[in-house]
Amino acid sequence: MTLPETSRVRLGDLSMCRILNGMWQVSGGHGQIDPARAVAAMFSYHDAGFTTWDLADHYGPAEDFIGTFRREFAARRGAERLGDIQAFTKWVPHLGAMPRPIVEAAIDVSRRRMGVERLDLLQFHWWDYHDRRYLDALKHLADLREAGKIRHLALTNFDTERLGVIADTGIRIVSNQVQYSLVDRRPAAGMAAFCEAHGVALLTYGTLLGGLLSEAWLGRREPGHADLVTMSQQKYKQMIDTWGGWTLFQELLAALKRIADKHGTSIANIGTRAILDRPAVAGVVIGARLGLSEHLADTARVFDLALDGEDRAALDPILARARDLMAVIGDCGDEYR
Numbered sequence: 001m002t003l004p005e006t007s008r009v010r011l012g013d014l015s016m017c018r019i020l021n022g023m024w025q026v027s028g029g030h031g032q033i034d035p036a037r038a039v040a041a042m043f044s045y046h047d048a049g050f051t052t053w054d055l056a057d058h059y060g061p062a063e064d065f066i067g068t069f070r071r072e073f074a075a076r077r078g079a080e081r082l083g084d085i086q087a088f089t090k091w092v093p094h095l096g097a098m099p100r101p102i103v104e105a106a107i108d109v110s111r112r113r114m115g116v117e118r119l120d121l122l123q124f125h126w127w128d129y130h131d132r133r134y135l136d137a138l139k140h141l142a143d144l145r146e147a148g149k150i151r152h153l154a155l156t157n158f159d160t161e162r163l164g165v166i167a168d169t170g171i172r173i174v175s176n177q178v179q180y181s182l183v184d185r186r187p188a189a190g191m192a193a194f195c196e197a198h199g200v201a202l203l204t205y206g207t208l209l210g211g212l213l214s215e216a217w218l219g220r221r222e223p224g225h226a227d228l229v230t231m232s233q234q235k236y237k238q239m240i241d242t243w244g245g246w247t248l249f250q251e252l253l254a255a256l257k258r259i260a261d262k263h264g265t266s267i268a269n270i271g272t273r274a275i276l277d278r279p280a281v282a283g284v285v286i287g288a289r290l291g292l293s294e295h296l297a298d299t300a301r302v303f304d305l306a307l308d309g310e311d312r313a314a315l316d317p318i319l320a321r322a323r324d325l326m327a328v329i330g331d332c333g334d335e336y337r
């Protein structure tokens, strides 16, 4: 399977796949991951054209899996082809002082675990905006980029206001990773326009609501906690509850199913395509339970899919009945603060 040209987009000087393989799912709470099977599965993703990985320092063994995958890849296919792989990690520090040695030590740990001289993309998260030391950390991260340890500097879960604060410092940021789905449409409120104006791309997660946005949940009674078998499902069930509840969600799934049937594709692909088409969105991160489940053939079809005005019009009346999550939760990432 090879993906069409339209599956790729540029992020800075990198070419990335517009569907990224999300590695939170290897960190526990998503079924027992076997390391050898997981790394073998990474070859399948790569060979199918899904060459871009999203991970974090705190996603269990994810950075080590990248290290192992790269070593095996170099041994089998030659080190000169390692540039075909893109691995985007995150740094999620505890609150505290952010002097250069602390920042640099964290980056060095990720470089060592992943087996790279230079991190392709480092996405920085911060827990509390009242503590403005995130600006110290970003200054040092920008210096480490100049020193060659980071290729591109990025953010995750930053709100629009702080994107503005950071832009004012002159620190160059290529992307912000935020939750964005047909259910959680907060980025459309202000963030996307800001990003377009300032050349910041959005990478999105939660787009498939942990898999709840799929045929598997169409027509099913409301799940209780015991029915939700992954942490991801639990997280997004709460989001659905805040948004409008299970009954409205079933209406959304039914409408998506009609659209999916019309296009001969899946509910997941309609949900993914709807977000890929939104302004400022460069890529959608889809969680991968490596070695346990995969949806590669289905996901590949998202690149041949074009939604039309009739499709969007069919969803609008349902989405209009949901709560305004900007009002209920706040801007992107406020749920973590």
Ligand SMILES: NC(=O)c1ccc[n+]([C@@H]2O[C@H](COP(=O)([O-])OP(=O)(O)OC[C@H]3O[C@@H](n4cnc5c(N)ncnc54)[C@H](OP(=O)(O)O)[C@@H]3O)[C@@H](O)[C@H]2O)c1
Pocket (backbone or CB within 6 Å): 021, 022, 023, 024, 025, 054, 055, 156, 157, 177, 178, 204, 205, 206, 207, 208, 209, 210, 211, 212, 213, 214, 215, 232, 266, 268, 269, 285, 286, 287, 288, 289, 293, 294, 295, 298, 299
């Ligand atoms: N920056 C942040 O704060 C943050 C937060 C959360 C997540 N993330 C990133 O985003 C990634 C995505 O995680 P997520 O929790 O948001 O999950 P998600 O991508 O919304 O859902 C992933 C699940 O969707 C199901 N799925 C995937 N493709 C499908 C298809 N074509 N048809 C039907 N079902 C399909 C799979 O379920 P099954 O495995 O059960 O088949 C998969 O495990 C994470 O791995 C991480 O990299 C970032």
